[in-house]
Amino acid sequence: MAFYDPFARSVTRRGLLGQFGTASAALISARSWAAATTSLPLPGGPTERALTKDFPEKGEMILQRTRPPLLETPFDIFDKGVFTPNDRFFVRWHWAVIPTDVNVDTFRLTVHGTVNAPLSLSLSDVMSLPRVQLAAVNQCSGNSRGFFQPRVAGGEWANGAMGNAKWMGVRLKDVLDRAGVKAGAQRVRFAGQDDPVVDGAPKFMKSIDIDHARDGEVMIAYAMNGAQLPLVNGFPLRLVVPGWYSTYWVKMLSSIEVLDGPDDNYWTKTAYTIPDTPGANMKPGEANVKMVPINRMVPRSFVTNLRDGTTVHAGADTPVRGIAFGGSTGVKTVEVSTDGAMSWRPAELGADEGKYGFRQWSTRLTPAAGDMTVMARCTNTDGLVQPATPNWNSSGFMRNVIETTHLRVI
Amino acid sequence: MPMVLGKGAAVGAVAANLALAFAGGSEAVAQAPSPAIGLTLKSISVELPSSDRMFPAGPGSEAVNNNCLACHSAGMVLNQPALTKAAWSAEVHKMITVYKAPVSDEDAAAIVAYLTRLKGSSSPHP
Numbered sequence: 001m002a003f004y005d006p007f008a009r010s011v012t013r014r015g016l017l018g019q020f021g022t023a024s025a026a027l028i029s030a031r032s033w034a035a036a037t038t039s040l041p042l043p044g045g046p047t048e049r050a051l052t053k054d055f056p057e058k059g060e061m062i063l064q065r066t067r068p069p070l071l072e073t074p075f076d077i078f079d080k081g082v083f084t085p086n087d088r089f090f091v092r093w094h095w096a097v098i099p100t101d102v103n104v105d106t107f108r109l110t111v112h113g114t115v116n117a118p119l120s121l122s123l124s125d126v127m128s129l130p131r132v133q134l135a136a137v138n139q140c141s142g143n144s145r146g147f148f149q150p151r152v153a154g155g156e157w158a159n160g161a162m163g164n165a166k167w168m169g170v171r172l173k174d175v176l177d178r179a180g181v182k183a184g185a186q187r188v189r190f191a192g193q194d195d196p197v198v199d200g201a202p203k204f205m206k207s208i209d210i211d212h213a214r215d216g217e218v219m220i221a222y223a224m225n226g227a228q229l230p231l232v233n234g235f236p237l238r239l240v241v242p243g244w245y246s247t248y249w250v251k252m253l254s255s256i257e258v259l260d261g262p263d264d265n266y267w268t269k270t271a272y273t274i275p276d277t278p279g280a281n282m283k284p285g286e287a288n289v290k291m292v293p294i295n296r297m298v299p300r301s302f303v304t305n306l307r308d309g310t311t312v313h314a315g316a317d318t319p320v321r322g323i324a325f326g327g328s329t330g331v332k333t334v335e336v337s338t339d340g341a342m343s344w345r346p347a348e349l350g351a352d353e354g355k356y357g358f359r360q361w362s363t364r365l366t367p368a369a370g371d372m373t374v375m376a377r378c379t380n381t382d383g384l385v386q387p388a389t390p391n392w393n394s395s396g397f398m399r400n401v402i403e404t405t406h407l408r409v410i
Numbered sequence: 411m412p413m414v415l416g417k418g419a420a421v422g423a424v425a426a427n428l429a430l431a432f433a434g435g436s437e438a439v440a441q442a443p444s445p446a447i448g449l450t451l452k453s454i455s456v457e458l459p460s461s462d463r464m465f466p467a468g469p470g471s472e473a474v475n476n477n478c479l480a481c482h483s484a485g486m487v488l489n490q491p492a493l494t495k496a497a498w499s500a501e502v503h504k505m506i507t508v509y510k511a512p513v514s515d516e517d518a519a520a521i522v523a524y525l526t527r528l529k530g531s532s533s534p535h536p
């Protein structure tokens with residue numbers, strides 16, 4: 001590859017090693033680009049994406065970016081059940097220096113900062129703590145960003161930057177208690193083993209309030225869906241922050257730092273902020289909007305068995321099903337409208353696998369002649385309902401508008 | 411129920427008894443019910459694919475290829491929608507000021523011009 005590298009003087013050696021790789025890596029990427037493609041219905045495009053099977057421990061994924069990896073779950077996966085298989089679970093990394101060798105005997109998780117006894121825990125140490133598990137949706141802050149209008153820069157996801165798993169691990173609270181949190185602690189900050197390519201760039205870190213960290217629900221997971229995490233999903237340890245966006249779910253978790261003041265790091269304070277308004281909504285171009293760190297998720301629902309543009313038959317009994325989640329709490333109702341949101345009727349809810357997870361819903365329709373729309377609307381147990389009009393903000397965060405599926409009736 | 415666990419017999423594996431039966435219902439976090447079965451964490455060594463995709467040739471493509479691909483592959487940029495010159499300028503300067511990409515002023519201007527030509531939008535927003 002005739003390619004002049006302008007960073008040779010200023011980037012780290014490991015960054016360069018990870019950069020262009022070897023001849024075999026080049027072959028891998030060539031194969032990936034020659035693979036099948038799919039089309040995402042993003043307004044204004046581009047709509048075409050490669051499908052790739054080239055990532056370790058992953059099945060076929062929608063390739064949004066090779067390096068650092070951004071891989072989207074093909075949407076038909078969500079029709080197969082409420083738990084997203086590990087090998088199809090979406091992937092999102094910020095920085096390209098990602099360890100590709102993890103030794104379970106030498107891996108250490110450190111707990112430090114405003115604590116009585118700093119810890120360096122082996123995986124055996126972590127796994128010896130009381131075990132907990134829960135189902136929870138892990139959703140990128142920018143899931144569905146590609147549907148924003150006007151369009152905004154960022155990972156141009158359709159709706160597949162989300163997944164639901166049974167997470168198993170230990171309570172963050174138990175780990176913090178073992179270190180002994182000192183009086184005056186305010187935040188707990190998390191970092192993984194990934195690093196920026198360029199020296200001086202901000203390492204990816206996120207923090208949450210000390211009370212949140214000790215709520216007994218935030219966990220350090222060592223298994224998802226009964227197996228160890230795929231490396232690109234955060235092996236060996238990943239923070240799980242139920243009900244909160246994925247940006248807080250730090251992968252390859254290796255550092256827990258208790259802070260006695262606010263967290264001024266870029267990734268918490270500046271990046272991943274939303275307008276402090278209902279629905280994180282603002283007008284395009286609006287100035288002087290107060291911004292706050294993104295936090296709890298909001299309800300969403302999707303039809304999964306009928307794609308937009310599907311043909312159905314007039315007078316035929318037609319099953320319609322999908323998934324919903326309540327965001328920061330459980331699903332109360334899912335309702336369906338076939339008259340453009342004039343009237344709604346409840347769908348039947350499937351098994352409750354835990355309030356933070358996906359919930360399947362189903363109903364039956366008998367289409368009349370003419371084109372038809374199916375809208376699904378989730379209300380969570382706090383009474384929060386999906387909005388009829390899409391939100392907008394300059395980062396493309398927190399989309400949760402009521403989705404509409406258009407059907408052709410013949 | 412806390413369990414004290416030693417390292418697995420095999421080097422490169424850490425074992426714990428894990429219950430794969432899942433506690434359903436609305437309780438958010440539940441102790442794992444019995445029966446428990448073993449799960450062993452295994453060391454892993456993988457290779458992540460790289461990309462040799464380049465930006466389409468044109469005025470400024472050399473500046474883009476030389477400055478941008480060290481940190482990220484081209485696909486992310488090529489998947490972007492049409493954006494205004496101001497939006498492209500903001501993106502490029504975020505890479506420089508926040509993410510510390512060492513890009514000269516001259517190259518930064520060439521990159522903004524290239525991206526605006528490749529994926530420009532005249533709409534006022536964003």
